[in-house]
Amino acid sequence: MLEEFKQLSPSEFFYRNKEIAGFSNPSRSLYTSIRELFENSMDACELNEILPEIILFLRRIKRSERGEIYKLYIQDNGGGIPKKHILNALGTILYSSKYVIRQSRGTFGLGGTLALLYGQITTGKPVKVVSSTGNSQIHQYTFKIDIKTNNPIVYSYKAIRNNRGWRGTIIEFYLEGNYSIASRYIINYLKLTATITPYADIIFVDPNGVLYYFPRTISKMPRPPKKVKPHPHGIDLEFLKYLINTFPKTLTIKEFLTRAFHRVGENTAVKFLQYAKIKPTIKLGAINDDILDKLYNSLRSYNKFISPSADVLSPIGEDILIEGIYKEFKPEYVDVTSRNPSSYRGHPFIVEAGMAYGGGIPGQAGDILLFRYANKIPLLFDEGSDVSYKVLDKLKQGSYKIQSDKPIAIFIHIASTKIPFKSVGKEAIADVPEIEREIELALKTLFRRFLKYRRRVIKKKEAEKRLKVYYQYIRLISEFSSKLADREAADINKLLERVKTRYNVKERISQTISKQRS
Amino acid sequence: MLEEFKQLSPSEFFYRNKEIAGFSNPSRSLYTSIRELFENSMDACELNEILPEIILFLRRIKRSERGEIYKLYIQDNGGGIPKKHILNALGTILYSSKYVIRQSRGTFGLGGTLALLYGQITTGKPVKVVSSTGNSQIHQYTFKIDIKTNNPIVYSYKAIRNNRGWRGTIIEFYLEGNYSIASRYIINYLKLTATITPYADIIFVDPNGVLYYFPRTISKMPRPPKKVKPHPHGIDLEFLKYLINTFPKTLTIKEFLTRAFHRVGENTAVKFLQYAKIKPTIKLGAINDDILDKLYNSLRSYNKFISPSADVLSPIGEDILIEGIYKEFKPEYVDVTSRNPSSYRGHPFIVEAGMAYGGGIPGQAGDILLFRYANKIPLLFDEGSDVSYKVLDKLKQGSYKIQSDKPIAIFIHIASTKIPFKSVGKEAIADVPEIEREIELALKTLFRRFLKYRRRVIKKKEAEKRLKVYYQYIRLISEFSSKLADREAADINKLLERVKTRYNVKERISQTISKQRS
DSSP states (O other), rough: OOOOOOEOOHHHHHHHHGGGOOSSSSHHHHHHHHHHHHHHHHHHHTTTOOOEEEEEEEEEEEEOOOOEEEEEEEOSSSSSOOOOHHHHHHHHHHHSSOOSSSSOOSOOOOOHHHHHHHHHHOOOOOOOEEOOOSSSSSEEEEEEEEETTEEEEEEEEEEEEEEOOOOOEEEEEEEOOOHHHHHHHHHHHHHHHHHHHHOOOEEEOTSSSSEEEEEEOOOOOOOOOOOOOOOOOTTHHHHHHHHHSSSSSTHHHHHHHHSSSSSSSHHHHHHHHHHHTOTTTTTTGGGHHHHHHHHHHHHOOOOSSSSOOOOTTOOOOHHHHHHHHHHOOOEEEEEEEEEOOOOEEEEEEEEEEEEETTTTTOOOOOOHHHHHHHHTTEOOSSSSHHHHHHHHHHHHHHHHOOOOOSEEEEEEEEEESSOOBTTTTOOBBBBOOOHHHHHHHHHHHHHHHHHHHHHHHHHHHHHHHHHHHHHHHHHHHHHHHHHHHHHOOTTTHHHTTTTOOOOOHHHHHHHHHHHHHH | OOOOEEEEEHHHHHHGGGGTTOOOHHHHHHHHHHHHHHHHHHHHTTTTTOOEEEEEEEEEEEOOOOOOOEEEEEOOSSOOHHHHHHHHHHTTTTTTTOOOOOSOOOOSSOOOHHHHHHHHHHHOOOOOEEESSSEEEEEEEEEEOOOOOOTTEEEEEEEOOTOOOOOOOEEEEEEOOOHHHHHHHHHHHHHHHHHHHHHEEEEEEHHHHHEEEEEOOOOOOOOOOOOOOOOOOTHHHHHHHHHHHSSSSSSSOOOOOHHHHHOOHEEEEEEEHHHHHHHHHHHHOOHHHHHHHHHHHHHHHOOOOOOSSSSTTOOHHHHHHHHHHHHHHSEEEEEEEEEOOEETTTTEEEEEEEESSSSOOOSSOEEEEEEETTTEEOOOGGGGGSSSHHHHHHHHHHOOOOOOSOEEEEEEEEESSSOOBBSSOOOOOOOOHHHHHHHHHHHHHHHHHHHHHHHHHHHHHHHHHHHHHHHHHHOOEEEEEEETTTTOOOOOOHHHOOOOOOOHHHHHHHHHHHHHHH
16 A cells, blocks of 8 residues: 555645645736735625725835745725634634625635735745724734644734724735736736726735826715525535524424525415425424435425525626726726526526727727626636636627727626636636526627617718718708798708717716616 | 624535535536546556556436436445545545645545535435455445534444455445436546556446446556655745654754755755755754745755656556557557656656547547546546647647648647646646646647658658559550560569558557567
């Protein structure tokens, strides 16, 4: 036997396999670190309905042959971390507030701690964290992560009196990176985030001292996401057993169903139990393997459960999306659409999409850029294996051959309590048929409206041309006709009014906002 | 504060995020389960230099509306698992024999246990395992995995007398799946494995009773992979500290370097310490933060360490690769090439490549199929984001415009102690520059030789045509000339000999084998 067996702690596992979470080389790791911590900060604000103000400072500390050392400072005005959780939330892998069913940027509850671990691995320096929930104290720790035991090791602790009621979290640590390569990803990432969060104030000072400021332009925020109970569709046997064990044994199965599941009321529970041929009065303590099996199979096959509610989701909203796209790209044309909520395997989701044309949209004539978002995170890598890319590609090759004289940008946002990511790196979304369908319908709507707009623009251009010809004669004709009819000269300005050549972007924005409000 | 903090066990984390390891839907999960257990079996044979004999039985137990239940039986003749490790190796997440530096199919030490966990989640049934290392006893367990504590729960144990000296492992468990969708992936996977392992006997009986037999055609095996010490390049600070702690404090730093690292001998250690300006006689116990910092930075910047040795790797070998491709595809033309060992960030790797044309290669004229392998695993998904795809695409669009009247297949195998996979699902390899370069060189060699062969074939066809014309006259000319010169008639068969129209595949195989042997 040549094999040696070993057990790894979760820290060791992710330390050894950090590539799978996006920490593959100095430039990518720098990008991932900033992104993960920034996303945690945004979540900490939005969850508490606080208009986000995020400040990022990146300083180059040391240049070296193989890599450079940076100091990253990130400050938010979010809800802060309660004292008893600060060390574990940041210093223990697989310890997180993300392990409930709720839409959030972070899904794996892993990235922030991994970023700090990456910093420790590459520089050996401890992390400094300052946090307060706005109560009388601000807590300041410096700590490292013990990889073997997956526990934080405290280097120092200080409590500071919170005289001004400050609330938020500050993290400061050292890490290896390569900003000259990573910069375009980092800036792109922040710009694309700002595009869908015009209600956030984001400041980034880069190692060259350049300030990137993405100012807040509206003070309306999306409703915060809500925690939700599991939906009976898509539940697995293991989870069902776990749920049963969390309730008292004296509870009846009917009560259990209404308390444990999302969208199961008295009525649904009774009807379902009839379908499953299980007596509603059976106590949880009396459930044997036979009943469990029956219950499980019936939960999966019963097709009359109400679909999960999308009220728990936090979509961007049409008005915020259109404002954001306009703010960041100043296009000639912008349009957005929001699909009705849908669900896959018991997880609710909403698809929102936008389309912009000309103005500040980068690229050349004929380009169709795709900007993908999942739970308000811009996805920059692995575009080719993403469901949105697949759908767009299909439409482009199909009947929607959009030809344009200026570049076009497509924005697709998917909000869900569970985004079906293909990897821990959270870069591509799997092609779940239900999601694919909603994206397709959203894009078709946008394409149709865009083609209509283009036809209108072309028509108007032709009319304008015609008008120029008429223009030379029309006053004469008008005067002549008036005299002939012995009437006063007509007002020809009205005729000219009919041709407004440009689609009015600002008007489109106010239309959307008023539509939303009504 | 709306946030609730929680800690997850590794089992819980992977249970909740099983998609990232390839368990995304019933068909894909069935494929992944078979693949993970099959790969463990192959590793268990090859590591112990045993010619693999693997038997897979998949039976459909129950059809249902939303999914089907299958029973999977897999048997190997590998080294077996020692009794004290059986339960943990299969019933604890992150407990594995893969956590050493060595080339192996499994990298994360996760897939096998996850497959069993997936079965438990979807069917609620325990797993049966039978294993023996060939000693006096065969051990048989049935067990489940406790997700909350990440520990196996034993249902039964039996020791059986091993009268016939049987050695190997049998696993039997139930899982949800969808064979009608998964079948083509499973069969494709086995066929592509058989292509590079002609020394293995693989039997698969599918749920419809169809037998797929991939017979062993040669009894030569690749040399087994070896465990190796870490190479000083690419080591990180955390790991350096860990290494220092595993040696006695009284050891000098010079001794430490020679004992802890791969490719660092007495001489290299002395020269390196001169470069680092560290006294060779310093004891490990006396290393302070300053010295540690100096040591770490110097290890990374010193460029005179000898590259990692590739002796520890287990490449397929040219003769085995050519035999395998021929056995499974019976092409008209087959060629292979093996690059010299190289390394990236301290990890040795070897690129091997093959090219086949016509015969049983599927597809149409002009098709160039890409078959990707990493440590002898065929990679079937996410081709578009793989480094091999990128290189092939570049070459196709560049100067190597290969046009052919029959489909072409390209085989690329990368063997390494650390394959830079992009995700836990092990489907795509990241574009590490060093690996990219070796793949490019291998493909260029194959393309050049193929183009030469094609030119030869075309030339010969033209010659053949000419010959047909001559043929009608050549005997007459020959006779007439002979008479004229008053000599005996010449032997014209030699002229005809010159034109052999076909490249001889069998000959190419024996050439390669004799070249390898010499």
